[in-house]
Amino acid sequence: xxxxxxxxFPDASTREYESGINSLQIAESIGPRLAQDVxxxxxxxELRDLSYPIELNASIELFTGEAPEGHEVLLxxxxxxxxxxxxxxxxxxxxxIGPAIENRFYYDFDIDGTFSDKDLLRIEExxxxxxxxxxxxxxxxxxxxxxxxxxxxxxxxxxxxxIEDIDPGETLSAYQQSDFIDLCRGxxxxxxxxxxxxxxxxxxxxxxxxxxxxxxxxxxxGTVFSSKKSLKKYLNFLEEAKKRDHxxxxxxxxxxxxxxxVGPGLPLWLPNGTIILDELEDLAKESERKAGYxxxxxxxxxxxxxxxxxxxxxxxxxxxxxxxxxxGTEYYVKPMNCPHxxxxxxASPKSYRDLPVRLAEYGTCYRYEKSGQLFGLMRVRxxxxxxxxxxxxxxxxxxxFLDVCRMYLMYFEIFGIEKYMMRLSLHDPAxxxxxxxxxxxxxIKTEKAVKEALDDGGFNYTEIPGEAAFYxxxxxxxxxxxxxKEFTLATNQVDFAVPGRFxxxxxxxxxxxxxxxxxxxxxxxxxxxxxxxxxxxxxxDFPLWLAPRxxxxxxxxxxxxxxxREIVNEMFEKGIRxxxxxxPEKIGAKIRQxxxxxxxxxxxxxxxxxxxxxISVRRRKIGDQGSIPxxxxxxxxxxxxxxxxxxxxxxx
RNA sequence: GCCACCGUAGCUCAGCUGGUAGAGCGACUGAUUUGUAAUCAGUUGGUCGGGGGUUCGACUCCUCUCGGUGGCUCCA
Numbered sequence: 130x131x132x133x134x135x136x137x138f139p140d141a142s143t144r145e146y147e148s149g150i151n152s153l154q155i156a157e158s159i160g161p162r163l164a165q166d167v168x169x170x171x172x173x174x175e176l177r178d179l180s181y182p183i184e185l186n187a188s189i190e191l192f193t194g195e196a197p198e199g200h201e202v203l204l205x206x207x208x209x210x211x212x213x214x215x216x217x218x219x220x221x222x223x224x225x226i227g228p229a230i231e232n233r234f235y236y237d238f239d240i241d242g243t244f245s246d247k248d249l250l251r252i253e254e255x256x257x258x259x260x261x262x263x264x265x266x267x268x269x270x271x272x273x274x275x276x277x278x279x280x281x282x283x284x285x286x287x288x289x290x291x292i293e294d295i296d297p298g299e300t301l302s303a304y305q306q307s308d309f310i311d312l313c314r315g316x317x318x319x320x321x322x323x324x325x326x327x328x329x330x331x332x333x334x335x336x337x338x339x340x341x342x343x344x345x346x347x348x349x350x351g352t353v354f355s356s357k358k359s360l361k362k363y364l365n366f367l368e369e370a371k372k373r374d375h376x377x378x379x380x381x382x383x384x385x386x387x388x389x390x391v392g393p394g395l396p397l398w399l400p401n402g403t404i405i406l407d408e409l410e411d412l413a414k415e416s417e418r419k420a421g422y423x424x425x426x427x428x429x430x431x432x433x434x435x436x437x438x439x440x441x442x443x444x445x446x447x448x449x450x451x452x453x454x455x456x457g458t459e460y461y462v463k464p465m466n467c468p469h470x471x472x473x474x475x476a477s478p479k480s481y482r483d484l485p486v487r488l489a490e491y492g493t494c495y496r497y498e499k500s501g502q503l504f505g506l507m508r509v510r511x512x513x514x515x516x517x518x519x520x521x522x523x524x525x526x527x528x529x530f531l532d533v534c535r536m537y538l539m540y541f542e543i544f545g546i547e548k549y550m551m552r553l554s555l556h557d558p559a560x561x562x563x564x565x566x567x568x569x570x571x572x573i574k575t576e577k578a579v580k581e582a583l584d585d586g587g588f589n590y591t592e593i594p595g596e597a598a599f600y601x602x603x604x605x606x607x608x609x610x611x612x613x614k615e616f617t618l619a620t621n622q623v624d625f626a627v628p629g630r631f632x633x634x635x636x637x638x639x640x641x642x643x644x645x646x647x648x649x650x651x652x653x654x655x656x657x658x659x660x661x662x663x664x665x666x667x668x669x670d671f672p673l674w675l676a677p678r679x680x681x682x683x684x685x686x687x688x689x690x691x692x693x694r695e696i697v698n699e700m701f702e703k704g705i706r707x708x709x710x711x712x713p714e715k716i717g718a719k720i721r722q723x724x725x726x727x728x729x730x731x732x733x734x735x736x737x738x739x740x741x742x743x744i745s746v747r748r749r750k751i752g753d754q755g756s757i758p759x760x761x762x763x764x765x766x767x768x769x770x771x772x773x774x775x776x777x778x779x780x781x
Numbered sequence: 782g783c784c785a786c787c788g789u790a791g792c793u794c795a796g797c798u799g800g801u802a803g804a805g806c807g808a809c810u811g812a813u814u815u816g817u818a819a820u821c822a823g824u825u826g827g828u829c830g831g832g833g834g835u836u837c838g839a840c841u842c843c844u845c846u847c848g849g850u851g852g853c854u855c856c857a
Contacts, residue, residue, distance in 0.1 A: 235852095243785060333852030334784025341854055345784055348852070376850095380792080389830075389848050445857055465857060499782050502855070598857055612851095622857080649857080686814040713813075714820080721818035735816055745817080753817055 137188040146183075153179035153319060156191055166355070167191045168199035168323065169316050176202075178268055178316040194323075194355025204229035206266070206318040207256075207327050207353040208236045213309035214255035215240075215349075218248075224311060225287040225337065225346055231613075232363060234353070237335050237346040239287065244332040244347050252349070253329045263322035264306040268315055276301045276312065287337070288312050326360040327353035373611035375664035376505040382669055382677070382727060384660070385506060394503040394510030396657060401677035404706070405660055406513075408675050410491060412543070412773070413515055413653055416536065422489040422517055427469035429493065433459040438630055439468040440566075444599045450497050466492040467624075467649060470518040471631040474645075479635040484645060485525050489517035491656065506661030507616055515653035520633065520645040527582040530623070533650045534586055537606055537619045540652055545775050546666065549618065550607045551588055553579065554596035565599055566626040575625050575646075576602050600626040603649075611665040618662060622649040669727045670749065672776035673769045678728045680766065682709040682744075683719040685735035692739045696732065696759065705766055724749055729776065730766065 134148045136155060146155065152170035156163045156179070170177055171190040176198060183189070192199035208227035211234075215222050219240050227236030244252075271279065273295055280288040292301065292312065304313045306321055318324065329351040337343035354360040371377070379385050384402035391397060398406060414424070433452055436442040441464065442449070452459040463469070470488045479486065493513050502508050521529045541549065556565045556572045565572070579602050583590055590604065597603055603622035609615050624647040634642040653659045663675070673679055680700060682693040693709045700707035710719045716733065723731050731747040737756075738744055744762050746754040757765075 246786080331851055332785065335853045336783075339854060341783065345853075347784080350852080387848085393848070439857095441857065448856070467857080496856080499855075501782065501784095501853080503849095508856085600857080603857090617856080620857090683817085685816050688814070713811095713815090715813095715815050716817060717815090718819050719817090724818055731817085733817065737816085747817060 134183065135186045136183070137186075139188075139190050148184050149182045151180050151182050152177065152189060152191060155183075155189060163191065163193075166193040166195075168194045168318055168355070169202040171198065176316050179319045180268070181316075195359070199355070200232075201229045202316055202318060203324065203353050203355060204232075204234040205313075206321075207324050207351065208234040209266075209304065209306070209309070209311050209313070209317065210256050210259060210321055210324055210327075211252065211329070211349060211351060212236050212238075212311060213259055213306060214252045216309060217259075218252060218255055223285055223287055226291070227311075232352060233330065233350055235335075235348050235350045237337070237348045239337075239344065239346050243334075244349060249329045249332060249349065253327075253351075256324075256327065256329075259306075260321045260324045262307075263320055265320055266304055266306045266317050268317070269303050269305060269310075270300050271303065273297050273299055273301055276303065279303070279310070280312065283310070324353060326355070326357050327351060328360065328364065367612075370611045370613070373665045373668045374505075375507070375611070375661040378664050378669040379506065379661070382664075384664065384677070392510070393500060394498060394508070396506060396509055396511070402660065404677040405663070405671070405675055406656055409515075409653060409656060409659065412540075413489075413491070416539065417487075417489050417517065420487070420532065420536065421485075422487040425470065425473050425488050425490050427463075427466060427473070427490060427492055429463055429495075430460045431463055431468065433461055435468045435472075436461055436464075439471070439627055440599060440630065441465065441468070444564075448496050448498070450495055462495040463492070464494055464496045466490050466494065466514060466516045467518055467627065467647075468631070471628065471633060471647075474518075474520050474633055475631060479520075479645075481522055481635050481637050481643075484635055485519050485521035485529055486645075487517060487519045490514075492516060504614070506657045506664075507610060507614070509655070509657045512655035512657050514655055515651050515659070517650055519648040519650065520628070520635075521648070522635070522637075522643070523578075523646060526578060526623075526646050526648075527585070529648055530579065530582045530621070531586045533621050533648060533652065534583070534588060534604070536650075537621075537652045540619075543773055544663065544666065546608070546618075548608065551583075551590035552593055552596075552605045552607055553583065553590045554593045554598075554603045554605065556597045556602065557595035560595065565597065566601075568626070571625050572602075575623055579604070579623055598622050598624070598649075600624040608662060610662070616658065618654045618658065619652045620650070620654070621652075623647075624649055667776060670776055671727070671729070672774060673729050673766070674771075674773045676727075676729050677706065678708065678726065679706040679770070680708075680730040680732060681723050681726075681728045682707065683716060683723065683731055683733045684709065684711065685716050685733065687711075687713070689734050689736060689739050693734055696734070696744065699759075700763060700766075703763060703767060705763070705770070720747065732762065 132148050133145050135143050135145055137143050156167040169192050170179060172181060172183055173187050194200055194203045212224045212227055215238055223239040225237040273292060276292050277289055302315055303310050304315060304317050329349055332347060332349045334345045335348040337346055352363060354363060382401060383399045385396045385398050387396055449464045450462045452461050473488055474486055491513050493511060495511050498508055498510055519529050555576050561567045561569055601623040603620060605617040606619040607615055608618045628647050629644050633645055635645055637643050682696055684690050684693045690711055697707050697709050720731060729749050732744040733747055734744055742759050743756040744759055745756045748754055
């Protein structure tokens with residue numbers, strides 16, 4: 130066996146080393162700085178500990194804590210460090226799982242009692258102490274049975290439970306630092322001294338294995354970075370995100386409120402918010418009209434039999450408001466519009482020539498969301514859906530489905546939404562007849578058709594098994610709130626089951642009855658959620674067409690109030706939302722107030738402007754734009770509104 | 782729903798170990814007639830989320846309840 134091996138680096142350069150060398154030694158041979166910063170390596174494409182001995186020729190990639198691979202290891206190692214600290218302070222605590230997540234890590238513990246903020250500080254202190262000790266982190270491989278024996282002896286019952294679920298033949302690994310041993314796949318940093326810049330963020334309850342039937346554990350979230358600067362930047366980002374939170378801006382800009390006496394999750398839309406909703410609806414009506422949708426309206430209540438037929442009572446009863454008894458019959462507040470639309474479809478006989486039938490309604494629905502689930506406008510109990518149902522033949526399906534997807538993209542373009550993820554939710558064969566309509570062939574056929582449509586349309590998407598609706602696969606568009614919470618913005622579902630239950634038919638060219646497919650779609654989500662999202666997306670700086678307050682006239686002195694009122698009237702006549710600030714304040718104060726209110730256009734008028742019939746334009750965040758004739762100003766504003774132009778952005 | 786934390790004026794917040802509440806902004810009034818992010822002065826404003834209890838005395842302690850926040854779980 131040759132003692133010399135060749136190591137290939139990502140840039141294709143090579144170096145020779147003695148067999149058995151590890152990544153840390155290789156880093157040292159390149160430079161002391163790299164040796165200091167390197168956290169983990171990839172050997173032949175596999176992430177490995179720095180101490181992993183390399184026996185044969187290999188390709189190697191070294192990662193510092195700045196690289197995503199390195200950061201993840203750092204996060205994970207810090208989770209271990211936290212667990213070690215917790216075990217030292219609370220010897221009776223049992224450790225469970227502690228993974229790295231995006232920019233953060235957490236660890237769940239089973240302890241008596243809970244963690245207070247003070248406890249977190251104490252744990253954090255302990256962590257610094259343990260980190261500074263420079264404990265060497267070593268990897269130990271063992272058989273599954275040995276692992277069970279070891280963790281049983283340690284009294285770590287959750288770990289034993291985890292191991293017992295692993296295949297008997299597998300070799301497991303554990304990492305040890307001082308007396309602390311944790312089952313872990315690794316890799317980890319070689320020394321706890323590498324962990325310097327961390328902070329524990331918050332604690333919460335978390336069910337063991339995420340199942341509310343299980344015991345509630347105590348979870349601690351924290352974060353770590355490879356430099357003080359990065360940590361600070363991240364903490365700062367969290368602070369900035371809070372400023373964009375739609376709940377904060379929604380209150381500041383008087384968009385919506387919740388009232389204790391009205392009830393949780395039941396928003397009241399203030400005049401400013403209603404303007405935004407109206408604009409969104411105008412956009413939706415306009416684009417749906419052009420796309421051949423017909424608008425319908427349906428009641429808020431229906432008999433229970435309707436939802437029995439649709440299957441919703443069977444599948445979603447827990448999320449519906451309880452039934453009310455009316456003249457001895459059970460009625461439900463509607464949790465969705467589809468059954469009503471099915472009835473409208475069925476109201477007259479359809480031929481294949483009538484299809485596709487596209488029915489749209491911004492119907493208000495009510496869903497009983499668990500109290501802990503409510504989240505500002507993003508998760509509410511009363512909601513208006515940007516809803517429509519498309520009934521089509523199997524031949525028409527692909528094109529209809531794609532048209533819906535294209536409609537999302539058109540909206541995203543209008544709103545400047547760039548960060549999103551498309552998710553295709555598929556059924557789980559094991560759940561057929563339980564969670565899902567029991568028709569395996571139809572599921573497979575439909576899912577294939579959806580995938581084909583998406584592929585042909587050139588869409589990128591991720592497949593998620595076991596997340597489909599009970600009646601068919603669905604496409605969700607996922608976005609993230611300012612504080613990083615993921616949620617579904619647009620949704621598009623294929624329904625091959627419910628039309629049959631409603632006996633919906635169309636007569637085909639051969640004169641025979643067939644059941645149409647139904648596409649459920651809500652590209653603008655619920656209007657509540659969409660507005661919540663937009664508030665954060667724009668950080669309250671709405672583009673002109675959406676801005677509740679579009680133009681404010683700021684008179685330099687009272688002498689020009691008449692001219693100002695004249696402008697307001699003229700703009701009002703043209704449909705521009707314009708107001709005038711007649712407070713006896715100096716112009717600087719009026720500007721400041723307008724800026725804080727995020728009014729996009731300020732029109733400053735003084736005696737010069739009166740004389741020349743001009744206005745001095747100041748765009749929010751842009752500043753003074755100079756004087757222009759009043760008529761030009763009005764037509765510019767109108768054009769910007771009409772074309773729904775993007776807002777000016779500070780950083781662009 | 783579960784775990785933790787929080788709840789003082791329209792908003793943001795102060796109020797030490799119990800002695801019946803303060804500031805800034807806002808709003809209002811008056812003066813100022815102002816040129817691109819705060820003119821000055823005055824006035825207004827709270828049964829300290831609500832109920833019950835402990836205490837001579839509760840914003841402060843206990844308890845129940847309502848609401849919010851961070852998570853867990855779920856989302857047609």
